[in-house]
Every structure is written in structure tokens, then in C-alpha cells.
Amino acid sequence: MNETSALVIFVAAVFTNNILLTYFLGMCSFLACSREFPTAIGLGAAVTFVMTATTVINYLVYHYLLVPADLGHLQLVVFITVIAAFVQLVEMVLERFSPRLYYALGIFLPLITVNCAILGVALFMVNFEYSFVQAVGFGAGAGVGWTLAIVLMAGLRRKMAYANIPAPFQGVAVTMITTGVMALAFSGFAGMVSIQ
Amino acid sequence: MGASAPNLAGGVPGPGGGRPILAFRAGVWNDNPIAVQILGICSALAVTTRLENALVMGAAVIFVVMMSSLLLSLLRKAIPRRIRMIAEVAIIATFVILVDQFLRAYYWDMSKRLGPYVGLIITNCIIMGRAEAFALHHRPGISLVDAAANGLGYTFILAVIGLVRELGGTGTIVFGERVLVTIPGYPMNLVLRGAPGAFIALGFLVALLAALGLRKTREAQG
Numbered sequence: 001m002n003e004t005s006a007l008v009i010f011v012a013a014v015f016t017n018n019i020l021l022t023y024f025l026g027m028c029s030f031l032a033c034s035r036e037f038p039t040a041i042g043l044g045a046a047v048t049f050v051m052t053a054t055t056v057i058n059y060l061v062y063h064y065l066l067v068p069a070d071l072g073h074l075q076l077v078v079f080i081t082v083i084a085a086f087v088q089l090v091e092m093v094l095e096r097f098s099p100r101l102y103y104a105l106g107i108f109l110p111l112i113t114v115n116c117a118i119l120g121v122a123l124f125m126v127n128f129e130y131s132f133v134q135a136v137g138f139g140a141g142a143g144v145g146w147t148l149a150i151v152l153m154a155g156l157r158r159k160m161a162y163a164n165i166p167a168p169f170q171g172v173a174v175t176m177i178t179t180g181v182m183a184l185a186f187s188g189f190a191g192m193v194s195i196q
Numbered sequence: 197m198g199a200s201a202p203n204l205a206g207g208v209p210g211p212g213g214g215r216p217i218l219a220f221r222a223g224v225w226n227d228n229p230i231a232v233q234i235l236g237i238c239s240a241l242a243v244t245t246r247l248e249n250a251l252v253m254g255a256a257v258i259f260v261v262m263m264s265s266l267l268l269s270l271l272r273k274a275i276p277r278r279i280r281m282i283a284e285v286a287i288i289a290t291f292v293i294l295v296d297q298f299l300r301a302y303y304w305d306m307s308k309r310l311g312p313y314v315g316l317i318i319t320n321c322i323i324m325g326r327a328e329a330f331a332l333h334h335r336p337g338i339s340l341v342d343a344a345a346n347g348l349g350y351t352f353i354l355a356v357i358g359l360v361r362e363l364g365g366t367g368t369i370v371f372g373e374r375v376l377v378t379i380p381g382y383p384m385n386l387v388l389r390g391a392p393g394a395f396i397a398l399g400f401l402v403a404l405l406a407a408l409g410l411r412k413t414r415e416a417q418g
Contacts, residue, residue: 025316028237073293073297076315127312168406174399176402177396180392180394183390
């Protein structure tokens, strides 16, 4: 058990240990949904929400159900089931209260289930042996960090639409390289705060 | 998933439908899961700091994709369409847990180095993608070939990135305890070894393959 405060973990998860830019998680939806601002923000908000909530649920399930029963090896199946069920719930709520956002996110809402960032955060939380408060800080920070990255990318891609990019680089390649440059910029935060 | 997400939903049969050799070529080269379909990017970036890690991860993915494709193909008539996603996840998860437990038991150091990325094979879209796009519509034999080809295609790209990042980052290639290659006096290149290098290396690799004429039908996406 480490003693880092939850706030430090939150800041670290946003900047120095950004879930996308240092752990490479959630790349798929990042590449596909970073073309427009509103979609990026909507998806970012959805991911942040799902991530924070599922981290809480998964923490409780892991520490109060799986560990006492000595079923730690089932964590993968249990985590993914919790996430899938929760996403289904969010989808139903969104469809009811915000149809516009629901249609904007389209196919990508169910795909949050297989967004590796969300499962990844749950697994990292177990790996890092976080306490409950720390896990909440990490989950929320990772979500905010992911949102920050995708919103920044949407801004960059808007500018890129006017750039003269060589044919082979168009599409994914240039997005990937831009993400690399963004990761380089974020590595400037390194050492500010640190978690494992 | 990502760029070719519609593929997941539509269940379109993969290219090279009937003949093993065509299915094989499609998986490894023409329709390479990482470089052409842009699937499974996360692990491709995360575990490629070293060539050894990349190869172990590749082997793990080959095992999981082959076993789950085979099993899903055998069960394809028994699985009701509406619950197929859950069936797929359950089967994939089973094999991923097997690999995870195996690595923990016999290769503890490697298991620690790959960390949660072994567990994350569950959400690796290549496996789900092959199940949806191929195994559920084809016979077991050809599904196995398709899965193996896609696994090999994935491993091939991982190995290239791993090689570039390890050699370019540290000037050495290390397997276990043995140092295979050393460039004398090579300065440490933390950019290439770290996260930015992973993105940039994969970006250039995708562009290179595009320049070689792949990805022609998918220009509009991504």
C-alpha cells in the first residue's frame, strides 16, 4: 500500500501518467472520434464518467468479493462484465435524456465496453495496490486526462485539415505522429508529480 | 476496433473468404490487422519497448486468437445471434486468463514487464474482430488459418516496432540475460524508447506500408 495522496494521483493521472499518452490505452476510439470537437467532448465526458464509476464498483467488487473468496484470477472476467453492464446502463440513460448526444456517439457508445482504457484503469488500480480514495482519484484523473488528450487532438486535426499532407501519411499515420509529438510535449510534465 | 468499427457491427466476411492461401496473405500482409485495419494499437505501442516483450506478446495473441476463433467457429451454429457478443467475450476471456496464469507461473519477470497488457488482450479488437468478421461465418479449418495469419501479422508489426525502439533507443538487443547486438558508444535515446517514440514509429510504419500500396481501400477512414 503506498501513501500518495489521492489529489497527487489525480494530477499525475491527468498530466505525467496520462492514460493515453503514456499507457497507450483507449487508442481506438481516440483515433476514430477525434475529428470533431463536440464528439470528442461528448465521448470524453462519457469515458470519464464510466471510468470513475466502474473504478469505484470494480474496487468494491475486487476487495470485498473476489479477494475474500480467493478468486483474484477471475478479475478480468468480473471487471469486463461490470463495465459492460454499466455501459449498457449509461446508454439507456443517454438515449432517454440526451438523444442528440446518443446519436452523435452512435456506435462508439457500446464500444466503450471494449475501450481498453477503462479495463486498463481497473487493472492498474489492482496492480498499484491503491486504497479506495486513491483508486477514485486515479479513475477520475485517467478519465480527465483521456478527455484532455482527445479534445486537444480534435483541435489539432481541425487545423490539419488545411495542411498539405503527403498521401501515404494522410489519415491514421499523421494522427499517430501528431499524438507522438503531443506525448513529447506532455513528457515535459514528467517529474512534476510521480506515481508508480 | 476504431477505424474499422463498422466491420465489427456488420459482420462482413474478411477478404480472401474461401481459400486458405488468400486468407493467410490477407491476414499477414494485405489486410494486416495493425497497419491496415488499425486494430490492436494499444498493446502494439505499449509492449514494444523491447523486441523480446513484443515477441512474447505476439505469441500470446496468436494463441488467444487461434483458440477463440476455432472454438467460436465450432460453436457458430449453436450461439444465438443476440447474445454472441457475450459468448465471444466469455470465450476470449477464458483463453486470456489461461495465458495470464501461464506467464505468471513460468515467466514471472515477463509477466511483470507486460503488466496489465496481457489482461488487456481481452479488449484487443483484433480478436473480437476476427471472431465477428470471420470465425462466425466460416468453417473451423479456414477460421484457424485466418486467425493464425492475423496473429502473425500482428506479431510481425510488433516485432518491427520493438526492433526499432530497442535498437534505436538503447543501441542493444537483449534477450533474457543475453545481449545479442550492441552498437558501441550509442547514446541513450529516451524519446524513441519512451511513449512518444512508440507513436511516431508506428505512424511512420503505417505511412510506409501505405506508400507500398496497402490501405488503398481504407483511405477514407481513420
